[in-house]
Amino acid sequence: MDQDLTLISEILVAAFLVIGGVFSLVSSIGMMRLRTLMQRLHAPTKSTTLGVGGVLIGSMLYSLLIREALSFHELLITLFLFMTAPITANFIAKTYMQDKIHKDELPDTGRDYGWAVYDDPPMPGTPRDPELPEER
Amino acid sequence: MILYALTFASACFGLGLLVTLWRLVTGPSQADRILALDTMVINFIALMVLYGIWQGTQIYFEAAMLIAMVGFVSTVAFCRFILRGDIIE
Numbered sequence: 001m002d003q004d005l006t007l008i009s010e011i012l013v014a015a016f017l018v019i020g021g022v023f024s025l026v027s028s029i030g031m032m033r034l035r036t037l038m039q040r041l042h043a044p045t046k047s048t049t050l051g052v053g054g055v056l057i058g059s060m061l062y063s064l065l066i067r068e069a070l071s072f073h074e075l076l077i078t079l080f081l082f083m084t085a086p087i088t089a090n091f092i093a094k095t096y097m098q099d100k101i102h103k104d105e106l107p108d109t110g111r112d113y114g115w116a117v118y119d120d121p122p123m124p125g126t127p128r129d130p131e132l133p134e135e136r
Numbered sequence: 137m138i139l140y141a142l143t144f145a146s147a148c149f150g151l152g153l154l155v156t157l158w159r160l161v162t163g164p165s166q167a168d169r170i171l172a173l174d175t176m177v178i179n180f181i182a183l184m185v186l187y188g189i190w191q192g193t194q195i196y197f198e199a200a201m202l203i204a205m206v207g208f209v210s211t212v213a214f215c216r217f218i219l220r221g222d223i224i225e
Contacts, residue, residue: 014141021148028152044175052182073197084208091215096167
C-alpha cells in the first residue's frame with residue numbers, strides 16, 4: 001500500500017517535470033521558427049508560464065509527497081515570474097516599435113497625446129490654460 | 137523514475153538555452169537580443185530548480201528567486217536604455 005502511494009506520487013512528479021520540459025521545447029521551436037519579433041514575443045510565454053510553472057509544481061509536489069515538507073519558495077518564484085512577464089513583454093515591444101515601426105503606420109490613439117513610445121508624456125502643471133480654475 | 141524525468145527536463149531546458157543563445161547571437165534587432173536574454177534567464181531559473189530537486193536542498197530556490205529578480209531588472213534597464221538613452225531619469 002505504502003509502496004503504491006510512493007509510486008503514484010513519483011509518477012505525478014515525473015509527469016509535471018516532463019510537461020515543463022516539453023513546453024520549454026515548444027518555446028524554443030517558436031524562438032527559432034517565428035519570423036518577426038512581434039510573433040517571437042509570443043514564444044517565451046510558454047516557457048515562462050507552463051514550462052517553469054510545470055517544473056515548480058513538480059518541485060512542490062516532490063517536497064510535499066516524497067520529502068514530506070511543505071515548501072513555498074516555488075510559489076514565490078511563480079508569482080514573481082507571472083507578475084513580471086507582461087512588463088518585460090511590454091518593454092520589449094516598445095523597444096521594437098521605436099526601432100522598426102514608423103509613427104504613421106499606427107492608428108490614432110483618440111486622445112490629446114500620441115503613442116507613449118514616440119511622444120513625451122503630458123507634463124503635470126507646465127502648459128496650463130490660465131482660464132481654468134486653480135488646482136487644489 | 138524521477139531521475140529520468142529530471143534528465144529529460146534538464147535536456148529540454150538546456151536545448152532551449154542553446155536556441156535562445158543562437159537567437160542572441162544572430163537576432164536581427166536589439167529587441168530580439170533583449171528578448172533572448174530574458175528567455176535565457178527564465179530557462180536558467182528552471183534549470184536551477186531542477187538541480188535543486190536533484191540535490192534535495194532548498195538553497196537553489198533562493199538563488200533562483202534572486203536570479204529572477206536580477207533578470208527582470210536587467211531586462212527593464214536594457215529596454216529603458218535603448219528607449220530613452222537613460223535608465224533613471
